[in-house]
Amino acid sequence: MARIIHSGAGALALATIATFWLSTALSELFASQAVVTAVKTAIPWGFLLLIPALMAAGGSGFALAKGRRAGLIGAKMKRMPLIAANGILVLIPAALFLASKARAAEFDAVFYAVQALELIAGAANIALLGLNMRDGLTMKGRLRGLTALP
Numbered sequence: 001m002a003r004i005i006h007s008g009a010g011a012l013a014l015a016t017i018a019t020f021w022l023s024t025a026l027s028e029l030f031a032s033q034a035v036v037t038a039v040k041t042a043i044p045w046g047f048l049l050l051i052p053a054l055m056a057a058g059g060s061g062f063a064l065a066k067g068r069r070a071g072l073i074g075a076k077m078k079r080m081p082l083i084a085a086n087g088i089l090v091l092i093p094a095a096l097f098l099a100s101k102a103r104a105a106e107f108d109a110v111f112y113a114v115q116a117l118e119l120i121a122g123a124a125n126i127a128l129l130g131l132n133m134r135d136g137l138t139m140k141g142r143l144r145g146l147t148a149l150p
Helices: 002-030 033-065 071-103 109-139
Strands: none
Touching (some): 002 033
């Protein structure tokens, strides 16, 4: 059961973050300020899905590791504090700040600076979660010939 929870929650978390990132990038590049406002104010509501998914993935991952810290499990475990810190210290505060600024229609230099930081930090988390997914699939034997990067 823990494997099902872990893989499902991890995939859901990665898909949610990727959806946040893509909707932000596409709305900023191609849509009106009204659409940007809708996207920026909807993202914090997505935390109600994302945060439990990340917690379930992390908790089930620790249970599945059973104290092991070597190899691909170790690589995954080393990434998790970076993913969590990035989310807690950068992404969540940035999303809340941007939602507030968008709601007030304050699309100024500070808005766009924080938006750029959020996109960079989001891309980093997508990459790190993608590496964790790759390593998990490799451990399950679903990907062959791929190895973790140091």
